[in-house]
Amino acid sequence: MGRKPNEGGGGRWSPSIVLLFVAFVSCFLVYTGISVAFRRGSSAAYYETSPEETAAIAVAGEEEDAEEERGECCRGVENLELWGAAVKWGTDFKFNTSRECCKACRDMCRGGDGPCLCNSWVFCGDRERCKEKFGECWLKKQKDALFPDLQESGEKVIWTSGLIFGKGEGIIGIETEYGTLHVKLFSECAPRSVAYIVALMESRHCAGCQFYRAEGRGHSWDDEGNHIMNAPLGPPYGLIQGTLEAEGVPFKSMPVEACPTIRRGSVAWIGSGPEFFVSLANHQEWRRSYTVFGSVLPEDMHIAEKIAHFPAKADVWNNVNVSVLEKPVHLKVKRISRSSGDLNLNGNVDSHSRRS
Known part of the structure; x- marks a missing residue:
C-alpha cells in the first residue's frame, strides 16, 4: 500500500506486508441508551467442561478460521450487553461458545426478503465470572440493528454481544x-x-x-x-x-x-x-x-x-x-435507509426518529 514519508508509525502500509503486530484495544463503543427493563433470573447449574466439549470447541475454532477466510464470520464484542426484546431466553437456551450463539441468531435471519427474526445476541462465556449464567444465549430483536439498545459496557460486564444485519440492513x-x-x-x-x-x-x-x-x-x-x-x-x-x-x-x-x-x-x-x-x-x-x-x-x-x-x-x-x-x-x-425495498439516497436519519 505504501506509507507517506511524512507519516508516523501508524501510517499507510503496503498490501504485500502481512499485519503481524497490531495492538488490541478495549471495546470503545460509543452508543448511548438507558433501559428500564430487567433480566429474568437463571436456575442453570454450573458444570465443568467435558473432554467431548473441549474437542468440540477445538473443532469449532478450526471451522471459524475457515469461515472467516471466506468472509463468513460470527464475532461479537466482549464486555458489552445489548438490550432489546428477547426472542430466545438464555435461561433455557445455552451453548459452549459465542460463535454458536451468534450462528443461532444468524439462522433466524435467513428468510430471503423477509425481516430478520433475530438481529442481535448476548452470550455469557466466562465460566468463572458467569457462574450459573455460563452458556446463556439471549437472542434479541432490535428496533434498529445499526443503533441497538445498550444496557451496559465496560470491564465489569460479563456478557459478549453481537449484531446481525439482514438484507438491506447495515x-x-x-x-x-x-x-x-x-x-x-x-x-x-x-x-x-x-x-x-x-x-x-x-x-x-x-x-x-x-x-x-x-x-x-x-x-x-x-x-x-x-x-x-x-x-x-x-x-x-x-x-x-x-x-x-x-x-x-x-x-x-x-x-x-x-x-x-x-x-x-x-x-x-x-x-x-x-x-x-x-x-x-x-x-x-x-x-x-x-x-x-x-x-x-x-x-x-x-x-x-x-x-x-x-x-x-x-x-x-x-x-x-x-x-x-x-x-x-x-x-x-x-x-442509508430502505423505503419500500429501495435505497433511500437521502438516507440521513434523525437521532430522535431512530429510537422510535
Whole structure:
C-alpha cells in the first residue's frame, strides 16, 4: 500500500506486508441508551467442561478460521450487553461458545426478503465470572440493528454481544461530490470497526475525511477484478485509498478483526486505521492481511472506478510506487435507509426518529 514519508508509525502500509503486530484495544463503543427493563433470573447449574466439549470447541475454532477466510464470520464484542426484546431466553437456551450463539441468531435471519427474526445476541462465556449464567444465549430483536439498545459496557460486564444485519440492513453511504458509494457493513466480521463507523456517522460531519490516492486496475486485472495471467501484481494496485478520521471523533488504533481475501469492492483498514482503501480488484496475494469491515455494492463500483482515473502524480511511499490524487476527494459518511425495498439516497436519519 505504501506509507507517506511524512507519516508516523501508524501510517499507510503496503498490501504485500502481512499485519503481524497490531495492538488490541478495549471495546470503545460509543452508543448511548438507558433501559428500564430487567433480566429474568437463571436456575442453570454450573458444570465443568467435558473432554467431548473441549474437542468440540477445538473443532469449532478450526471451522471459524475457515469461515472467516471466506468472509463468513460470527464475532461479537466482549464486555458489552445489548438490550432489546428477547426472542430466545438464555435461561433455557445455552451453548459452549459465542460463535454458536451468534450462528443461532444468524439462522433466524435467513428468510430471503423477509425481516430478520433475530438481529442481535448476548452470550455469557466466562465460566468463572458467569457462574450459573455460563452458556446463556439471549437472542434479541432490535428496533434498529445499526443503533441497538445498550444496557451496559465496560470491564465489569460479563456478557459478549453481537449484531446481525439482514438484507438491506447495515448499509451506509460514503458520499462524495461524484456520487455515493453504498457500503454493506460486516457487523459479524468486524464489530469494533462497525462501531467506529457508526460513531463517525452520528457525528454528522467528517472534516478531514477524504480519498487521496487512486490507482486503476491497469492491465493486471479484468473488468470483473480477476487477475490476468502472467500480468504483474502492481503497480498500479487497483484501489482508492483515504482516511476516515474526523475532528471530534477520537480514533483509537483498530484491533485486528476478520481478514478474509480482499475482493473487488472490499473496504478495509490499512494497518490499524484510520487509513482505509476500497479495492477495485481481487487480491488473493494479500491473503489474511487486512481487516475488512464492509463491501461496496456492485452497482456503485463505477464511482470508485471514476475516482481511480482522476489526475494523479507519481510518488514513492515506503519504497512503493503510488499515484496520489492532484486534488483529494472529500467524503462524508451517512446513514442509508430502505423505503419500500429501495435505497433511500437521502438516507440521513434523525437521532430522535431512530429510537422510535
